[in-house]
Amino acid sequence: xxxxxxxxxGLEFPVCGFSHCRDVVIALSKAGGLGVLGTARxxxxxxxxxxxxxxxxxxxxxxxxxxxxxxxxxxxxxxDPESLxxxxxxxxxxxxxxxxxxxxxxxxxxxxxxxxxxNAYPLTRDHALxxxxxxxxxxxxxxxxxxxAPPTDAVEELHALGMKVSGQVGDPKHVQRHLDAGVDLIVAxxxxxxxxxxxxxxxxxxxxxxxxxxxIPVLTAGGVGTGAQVxxxxxxxxxxxxxxxxxxxxxxxxxxxxxxxLLVKAxxxxxxxxxxxxxxxxxxxxxxxxxxxxxxxAPEPLLPPLQGVLVKDAxxxxxxxxxxxxxxxxxGQIVGDLTAIRPVRDVLQEIMxxxxxxxxxxxxxxxxxx
Numbered sequence: 001x002x003x004x005x006x007x008x009x010g011l012e013f014p015v016c017g018f019s020h021c022r023d024v025v026i027a028l029s030k031a032g033g034l035g036v037l038g039t040a041r042x043x044x045x046x047x048x049x050x051x052x053x054x055x056x057x058x059x060x061x062x063x064x065x066x067x068x069x070x071x072x073x074x075x076x077x078x079x080d081p082e083s084l085x086x087x088x089x090x091x092x093x094x095x096x097x098x099x100x101x102x103x104x105x106x107x108x109x110x111x112x113x114x115x116x117x118x119n120a121y122p123l124t125r126d127h128a129l130x131x132x133x134x135x136x137x138x139x140x141x142x143x144x145x146x147x148x149a150p151p152t153d154a155v156e157e158l159h160a161l162g163m164k165v166s167g168q169v170g171d172p173k174h175v176q177r178h179l180d181a182g183v184d185l186i187v188a189x190x191x192x193x194x195x196x197x198x199x200x201x202x203x204x205x206x207x208x209x210x211x212x213x214x215x216i217p218v219l220t221a222g223g224v225g226t227g228a229q230v231x232x233x234x235x236x237x238x239x240x241x242x243x244x245x246x247x248x249x250x251x252x253x254x255x256x257x258x259x260x261x262l263l264v265k266a267x268x269x270x271x272x273x274x275x276x277x278x279x280x281x282x283x284x285x286x287x288x289x290x291x292x293x294x295x296x297x298a299p300e301p302l303l304p305p306l307q308g309v310l311v312k313d314a315x316x317x318x319x320x321x322x323x324x325x326x327x328x329x330x331x332g333q334i335v336g337d338l339t340a341i342r343p344v345r346d347v348l349q350e351i352m353x354x355x356x357x358x359x360x361x362x363x364x365x366x367x368x369x370x
Contacts (some may be wrong), residue, residue, distance in 0.1 A: 001352075004217040005240035008164060008184065009034055009062050009141050013352050014240030015230070016064065016142070016187075016219060017344075022050050023252040026057045027344035036064035036144060036242075044130040051138040064142030065135060069128045069150050084309045088302065092310055095299055099292055103326045105317050129154075136161060144168065144187070147196065149177040156182065168221070168242075170198030172205070175212040186213050187242045190222030194245045194332035196282045197222065197273065203236070210237035225334030227354025231362065245332040246351075250344045258323030260341055262287075268336030276311065277330065279304030285328035285335065289318065 003014045012032030019025055025035030037054065039047055054063055099105065132154055135143060143150075143158050144166045155165045159182070166185035167178035178186055188209035190202030202222045210218045220233035221242035233241045247253060249260045263285065270286045276293035277284055279302055284290060293301060301307045318327035
């Protein structure tokens with residue numbers, strides 16, 4: 001397909017696929033899309049190892065990464081784990097203890113983050129800058145700023161290395177910040193998406209972001225999991241799509257098999273926007289853990305980063321020891337379309353084939369007018 005996205009990054013298909021799993025990223029880029037590695041779980045050292053393995057596997061094919069750039073705050077409080085833990089009220093720890101008993105969470109089995117995960121709970125600006133230094137050593141095609149606009153100086157450094165930069169927005173009023181930073185792409189993330197989202201649906205958000213972005217290409221994220229939705233994104237003025245949830249149940253995904261099966265069985269109604277994950281609103285699979293934070297008598301989730309400090313160990317334990325069936329995972333409303341565990345390549349090819357059929361239906365409907 002031809003679009004500003006495919007021409008900019010040298011892709012066969014206008015699909016950016018976000019994943020925290022290296023194997024998914026590799027498979028997506030090999031299949032003609034752009035695999036984008038989420039970096040929140042990695043230390044800079046492990047991140048460097050992951051990118052080296054991706055470089056070797058892709059042999060020049062393009063791929064991307066995300067970096068979270070927190071805003072610099074001169075009066076910021078200490079962000080180390082112990083300082084943050086001390087700020088969590090004792091009654092919240094008591095509630096976690098009650099959930100541990102209710103769900104049989106083996107907290108004593110958690111001996112710190114594994115697989116190169118960052119030992120600090122929050123993702124600090126210093127950490128982001130360290131990740132940026134790693135990126136500069138690898139042939140990354142696209143760097144995406146996951147929360148907020150990227151720093152202008154970082155964008156300039158990446159451009160000097162021939163890399164493109166994108167930023168994600170959930171409201172048209174945030175577009176100008178990204179334009180001022182000098183991004184090459186803007187991702188309009190609708191409320192249907194998994195993870196941290198706003199309240200505006202993709203059908204409304206995308207065309208407004210397109211208008212606000214002017215000459216800068218826009219991608220649609222949120223509510224995209226089928227070919228018809230890819231075609232709809234183009235009808236709304238986007239130049240491609242950004243997808244994450246569709247890859248969670250692929251064969252290459254490193255999610256535990258019990259959690260994959262749970263996702264395959266889920267319906268469109270089985271997600272919740274909740275602050276229980278990090279303190280910010282995030283759409284995730286509806287599970288007993290998520291519902292526990294909504295029931296009468298449950299404490300209101302803390303503001304970030306303290307909620308993440310509070311629940312991190314419990315969530316890690318549920319994922320490792322229970323296969324994630326209680327903790328769940330961030331996932332978008334398209335979970336109802338995730339009906340089988342298949343290879344990444346098969347998923348991408350089916351989506352693109354279906355998008356052609358959808359485009360033909362639209363063309364036929366307008367055949368008398370054009």
